[in-house]
Amino acid sequence: MERDSEDKYRLPKSEQDANLMELAGDDIDVPKELLKMVDEDTTEEEEKDSILGQIQNLQNMDQIKEKASATMVEMKSKAEEKCCVM
Template sequence: MERDANFAKKKAERATVRSHFRDKYKLPKSELDETQIQQAGDDIELPTELAKMIAEDNEEEQHKQSVIGQLSNIQNVDLDQLKDKAQATLEDLKTSAEKCSMM
């Protein structure tokens, strides 16, 4: 009985991983996976190594989806130079706003 319980738990853990990736990549859900998770109970968690890998993957994807992540993918873009230019432009705007007689 104990062996069967451990086996059911392992199957549910694998089903949890598969369902996570199905959600992440917007794939159709599997009724078999949902059934295995329900049979094992609500106390099923991802193994710590897999949870750590998924968290790292999520952080990497968030960085890639950010504006800076997209800019870093473009070849021959110097982010430091771009940042310096943006700061210089802001400073120029501030000085011109200070000189403006209407403001």
Template sequence: MERDAIYTQRKAERATLRTHFRDKYRLPKNDTDDAQIQLAGGDVELPKELAKMIEEDNEEEEGRSSVIGQLGNIQNIDLDSIKGKAQSTLDDLKQSAEKCSVM
């Protein structure tokens, strides 16, 4: 009986982890996981290793979603060419505004 209780708890822990990632990545829910969590008593406490893995994953996601994290993704950007294109577009707009009879 004790062994069955331990296995039920472990199955519920893994089901909780899978449920977390399904929620995070917006995947369809699995009724089997929900049933395993209910068999273990509903509120399952994850072991330290699994909880740490989820916490690290959440920290990575927060880092990627920040502005600094996004700037890290744009490593090979040529700011000089972007400035040049912006300046030429501005010059073109000024020239077309000078030619406009309304303005």
């Protein structure tokens, strides 16, 4: 689990951490709150990776594109109002 977390969160790999993990073996106690956070994060990622999650991402992208387009139109019209060229 530790190696996956290092890769996932781009944490620097530490030889000291690896040695401590090896020495501890199965005696590592992880707080329940941390385990819950990891489980929730994993579930959220699995949902995003599912087909339904991908469809929702596409819908979100459409909304973002629409909002960006509307913002650009609004900025253009405000700029045209303020900048009159003869």
